[in-house]
Amino acid sequence: MNKLQLKLLLLFSFLMHQVYAQVERNPDPYIENPDMIGENKMDPRAAFFPFTTQEDALKNKYEASSNYFSLNGTWKFKLLENGINIPKGFSKSDFSHDKWDTIKVPANWEVEGFDIPIYNNDYYPFADVRERAKGFTEMDKPNPPFVPVQKNPVGLYFRTFDVNDDFLSQNVVLHIGAIKSAAFIYINGQKVGYTQGSKTPSEFDITSYLKKGENTIGFQVYRWSDASYIECQDFWRFSGIERDVFLIAQNPVHLQDFGAITTLKNDYKDGVLDLSIKVENTSNQVEEATISYQLFDNKTVTSNANVILQKSQKIEIPAHGHQEVKYNEFVEDVKSWNAENPQLYTLLITVEKDGKVLQTTAERIGFRSAEVKNGQFLINGQAIIVKGVNLHEHNAYTGHVVDEDIMRTDLELMKKLNINAIRTSHYPQPRRFYELCAEYGMYVVDEANVESHGMGYSLEKGKSISNNPSFEKSIVDRTRRMYERDKNYPCIVTWSLGNESGNGYNFYQSYLYLKSVTDIPVQYERAGLEWNTDIYCPMYGDHKFIEDYAKKYTDRPLIQCEYEHYMGNSGGGLKEYMDLYEKYDNLQGGFIWDWVDQGLYTKDADGNAFFAYGADFGPENVPSDGAFLANGIVDSDRKLKPSSFEVKKNYQNIKFKALDVAKGEFEIKNWFDFTDLSGYSIYPFIKADGKYLKRLPTIKLKTAPHQVEKILLNYGTLPQNKECFIHFEVRNDNGSHFVPSNYTIALDQFEIPNDIQLQNVNIEKLASISLDEGDNKIQIKNKNFSFVFDKNERTFTSYSFKGTEFIQDKSGLTPSFYRGLTCNDMGAYAFQKAKDWNVATHEFSIENITTEKIKDNVVQMNITYHLPNVETKFVMEYTVFGDGSLKVKSTLKGMEEKEKLPELIRVGLRMNLKKEFDNMSFFGRGPEDNYADRNSANNVDLFTKKVSDQEIPYIRPQEFGNHTDVRWIALQNNKGVGLLAYSSDQYQLSTSAINYTDESLDAGDASYNYPKNLRHDQRHPYQIEKLDGVQWHIDHLQEGVGGVNSWWSRAMDQYMLDPTQDYSYEFMLVPFKKLKSNQLFEKSKMRYSNNIN
Known part of the structure; x- marks a missing residue:
């Protein structure tokens, strides 16, 4: 190499050194090295515990064993901003921990008040590339395997413990159930090892690190490491020690691992046990031992009488080595395990020497097969x-x-x-x-x-x-x-x-x-x-x-x-x-x-309790996906x-199909995979207008799995003029420790055709009424009721009966095409797609109004509303009768076809009643709230509730409280004065009565995963302002809530509304005083004729 080449090489080396010197890296290379997944970790093994007696093994209570020493509890704790300046010797006994905090183990340190709880779905919190996270993250993009240097919190854990002489005389293993995301382990100031992999155990042999008397243990835990790149799950990104930490003492000759692999053969009737047992010897000499196993039946383990398999043999285990024995056993006519009948056997494995138990353990095993065969997933040969x-x-x-x-x-x-x-x-x-x-x-x-x-x-x-x-x-x-x-x-x-x-x-x-x-x-x-x-x-x-x-x-x-x-x-x-x-x-x-829902129980500064979600903690720019964890x-x-x-309803294993309801012909299908119906009783009963009419004989069947059986019911004589339903309840005859006996596991209901004779109101006998029409107000009244329509308010502002006012804050019936957006609505950007209908809901105007007294006791009002943005009409027809009743007919005119139509969420009307009308009864689907595409679990029945009890505190407030297929609904005060609404045509109503307005439940234009854009008073239930009254929706239709996903999908097509279609419906509002439910039923069958001469 000549001098020029040498100079160039040195210059290149210097420049490269300068480049890399400017890239700050973590002081410990382990946490950025994907190959370093552990140091001194023991090989993985089956989950079991070494007991010293067979009696203890069969109980399988770890904490009761003398070989168990728990390290759960209170530890000293110090949270550092990063790992740059880890205090030297922090895990030693002579290090001062006086100024350290304390923390529970197991616990996530963020939940305990250290550092910020962060929720992300599919981003890395330490390298969130989204605009709203700028300034929070140190890295501008993910760059595996590298993680932040300055913003990578480190939790230091320390505690002392004493172990007795029996422990010290054996091999001692440190078991850490789960620790996240990467950790160094220290015993008595000495580094034992390193671990990653936060959801499976880490075990270390610490025998040589222990001493007599007091010992110390320390963990150095990093929030972020290269492991974080493959732990990007949709949940809270917590840190710390998440599962139990304990010590295991075991004889130098001990059970290292075993595999009890089961399957079925001979048409899935007989069991096969492939048992492998590995014994380890950590001593310096060859050891002899006897290995044995016993398999107890699936009843109680009481004596050798219950043993169905057993074997033993002597083995020789080399020094610092292991020996493995294998058995392939056959169990004839085995009781197989499945989810419906989880038959378990008990396997007991024992290592002995000279008649003394060195170690024993027990495991409950089940014989089952799982396979894909002929294009189907089979359990024990059965497609499930x-x-x-x-x-x-x-x-x-x-x-x-x-x-x-x-x-x-x-x-x-x-x-x-x-x-x-x-x-x-x-x-x-x-x-x-x-x-x-x-x-x-x-x-x-x-x-x-x-x-x-x-x-x-x-x-x-x-x-x-x-x-x-x-x-x-x-x-x-x-x-x-x-x-x-x-x-x-x-x-x-x-x-x-x-x-x-x-x-x-x-x-x-x-x-x-x-x-x-x-x-x-x-x-x-x-x-x-x-x-x-x-x-x-x-x-x-x-x-x-x-x-x-x-x-x-x-x-x-x-x-x-x-x-x-x-x-x-x-x-x-x-x-x-x-x-x-x-x-x-x-x-x-x-x-x-x-x-x-993954909400975290939290209180605000004023002591208000709520379940927190993403971005409820930390600064505005904390990486977050909001309430997307509440699913x-x-x-x-x-x-x-x-x-x-x-x-529950749709997963139920016994289902009913009507073949001919009128004749009482039904089909029952057993959707259990392994269970016949002999352990269940089917109770059919008939209700007429929401009241029990009769119970039919109990049905007992032995229908085999996946088979169908037909039944024929004799209803007997049904009452005239009542809506009748046949109900089926299926209950288990024998309970278990998780489902009690006589528990209802399946329900269904079918309407029995029955002639309903509607009665016409004799209009002639109704009291006369007066009509007073001014420039802005129209008043219709007599001595029993008063109805005032205010043109400025665009609705009626007063409706009273026998001196009792119904309407709160002048808020009579007005058109409604929107709702407090659900999470699915927000994820599909309904706040944009349905915005025009939201505008129409609030900014409609009267285009034309006519009033005519067509009879001494009947007044007709027709109002045409103009709906802005959607540029169509909404027509309302009020017919006011002498008894104070209103017939309400509304028609939404369909929009003209165009390329991009706004989404129509509901077609209906709403008004606010005074708060005193808190007593609600209805005949429709209940008792739970339900929607067009989520109502199969709710039968049509008579329900009585308090409006104030209707609240459903979703973690993020949104639409709730609706009921579908409602025949009639009544709201009344404690004096018995109320309003009855019922459908007066072939359509049934969709209705709700709650103490909130749609506006209070709506998050405005905030997408589901941008919580910082939510109105500040609308993030949690306690922040919503209650209405000092009752918002009552009397709707024709509301689109389904959907469920396919929460980011773009809407409800199925059959549960969506078509904005180009005309929608029309009609209902009655009838004031009443002190009517019982049977009288309300009778009222709902009264028809006020449209043909008034």
């Missing part, structure tokens, strides 16, 4: 419909820390709602969850903790992590750790490679790994129809999309990994989805998104919503 839900790990009070009580609450509610499957979106759940799913009977799709949504799906270099070779090791390791821990749980019937990360080489390898170790089907949504998914599992396919698939493809079943986005007032179209699942063999259900079938504190019952 997955009636599933997605489940995030969430507690409104503790964040991602979920205890067993919450798990049991969830599973019990799910069983009661007829849910049979859970997808662990988007990461493995805690160990106890799977044990409970096996016990309760719940199919599980176990999903690897892999999502890189924020990087997109492009296969171009530097884009999707699915094709980034740097992350192959990490992705496959996460899949492996999920499988190894959960392999023995019978509830797992499908493995999932992850979520929304694109498809590519890394997921091909992950798929191949799973297929090498398990016969259970493997799925991955982003694989589409590629080879590395056994099930086609799209998300949010609409009804046409999945039906097209059913007709075109037969090689793989379609099971939607996500569908029916349950955000806010949603759940529309679920019935139509189930109709398709039941129609086509290769459409086998899906998982509703999702189970629980639950249940709300944040596990209370049922009105839409919850739609799930």
Whole structure:
């Protein structure tokens, strides 16, 4: 090399050094190295605990064992802005922690008041590229594997603990159930290791680090690391220690791992147990031991009399080595496990030496098969419909820390709602969850903790992590750790490679790994129809999309990994989805998104409690996707919503079909997969005008799964002039610890044709009325009522009966074409698409008004309104009768056809009544609020409620309280004075009565995921101003709430309104005093003739 070349080389080296020196990097390279997924971590293993007695093992209570030492509780805690200046020796006993805070373990430090809770859907909070996050993030775009240097909080944890001599004489393992996102582990000031992978356990052998007496433990936890790039899930981006931390003591000769893999054979009647047992010896010498197993039957484990399989053998384990034994066992006529009848056996494994138990453990296992065969997904040879839900790990009070009580609450509610499957979106759940799913009977799709949504799906270099070779090791390791821990749980019937990360080489390898170790089907949504998914599992396919698939493809079943986005007032179209699942063999259900609203219990400065969502914490520019985390079938504190019952109804396993209602001919189909109907009683009964008429004989059937049986009912004599319905209630005869006996698992209702004789009011006998028409006001009255129409107010401003005023704030009936936008409305930009109809709702004007006294006791008013922006007419006809009744007919003239038509949300009328009219009764669909596309769970019946009890506190306020198919509705005060509204033509009403206005429930022009644009007083229920009265909607139609998704889809076409169509309807308003429900029924059958001579 000559001098010139040397100089150039040195100059180049210097310049490159200068370039890289200017790029600030994290002081610890581990957190930006995808290959460094752990240091000194033990190999993954099945979830089990080493007990010292078989009695303790069979109880399987970890905390009761002398080999268990909990490190949960109060720790010292220090949150740093970043990892640049980590205090040296912070984990040592001589370091002063006096000025440190304290924190609970397990806990998310953001929930405990340290740092900002951030909610993002598909962006990286540390590199959010959206304009509204500018200034918050250090990085201007994602750049894997790099993470912020200055804005990367680090949580330091410290505590002391004492272990007894028995512990110190054994091998000691530190078990960390979950820690996020990356952590260094220290014992007595010495670095033990490093871990990533925040939703599976990390275990470290700390035997050599412990000392007699007091010991110290410290964690150095980073909020962001390269692992964050594949943990971009749609939930709160929390940090810290999320699951239990404890020590395990075990003999040097101990059970290292076991696999109890079960399946079925011989026409799925007999069981096969593939049992592998691995024993480890950490001592310095060869050891001999006896390994044995016993399999107890599915009854109670009391004695050897219950043992159906057992074997033992002596083995020799080399020093610092292991020995594995394998058994392939056959169980004849096995009691198979399924979600309907979760039969479990108990497997007891024991390691002994010289007759002394060194270690023993027990696991409840089930015999079942899961496979894709002939284009269908089969459980135990039976094609099933997955009636599933997605489940995030969430507690409104503790964040991602979920205890067993919450798990049991969830599973019990799910069983009661007829849910049979859970997808662990988007990461493995805690160990106890799977044990409970096996016990309760719940199919599980176990999903690897892999999502890189924020990087997109492009296969171009530097884009999707699915094709980034740097992350192959990490992705496959996460899949492996999920499988190894959960392999023995019978509830797992499908493995999932992850979520929304694109498809590519890394997921091909992950798929191949799973297929090498398990016969259970493997799925991955982003694989589409590629080879590395056994099930086609799209998300949010609409009804046409999945039906097209059913007709075109037969090689793989379609099971939607996500569908029916349950955000806010949603759940529309679920019935139509189930109709398709039941129609086509290769459409086998899906998982509703999702189970629980992810609100966080919070109080504002004034002590007002509410459930917070994205951007409720931190500065204005905190990265956030607002309320997009509130998509639950249940709300944040596990209370049922009105839409919850739609799930129960459409997921029910016993369904009724009317063959000929008039003759009492019905068909009952058993949609259970493994259960006949012998354990259920069907109770038919008839109601007439909302009151019990008679109970018919109880029906007992033995209908086999998926079979149909016809029944014939004898109604007997039905009363004349009453609307009659036959109801079916199905109850279980024998309860379980999660569903009590006599619990109603299915409902249905059919109207029985019956002659209804309508009565004409004798107009001649009505009292005369006076008409006084001035320039601005028109008054129609007699001694019993008064009706005043004000042209300036564009409606009637007073309506009184026997001295009682109905109208609040001069707000009589006015046209209404809008609503307080739902989350689905906002996601589809209805605030833009329907804006013109919102303007028309508020800025309509009187174009023409005529008044005519056509009889001494009848006045006719015709009003034509001009609707601005939509440039059409709304015509109202009032006929005022001498008894104070109003006949109201309204007609919306259709718009002219044009290229872009505004969305019409409702066709109706509203008015405000005084607050005293709080007593509501109606004959229509209830008791829960319901909408055109979400009303199958609500029967037509008579309901009595308080208006003030109608409120549904959605986490983000929006439209609520509607009832469909309403024949009549009455609002009255405590003195019995009220108004009755009923349809006077062939149409039924859509109606609501609430203590809020549509305007108070509307978020203006804020899209669903831009919460900072919401009106400041409209983010949470407690902020909404209540109306000092009752807003009463008496509508013709309201479009459905939708449910396919919450970002562009609307309700199904049949539940949408056509703005070019004429819509006309008619109803009566009848004032009354002290009428009982039967009298209101009779009133609703009275007709005021249109032909008045």
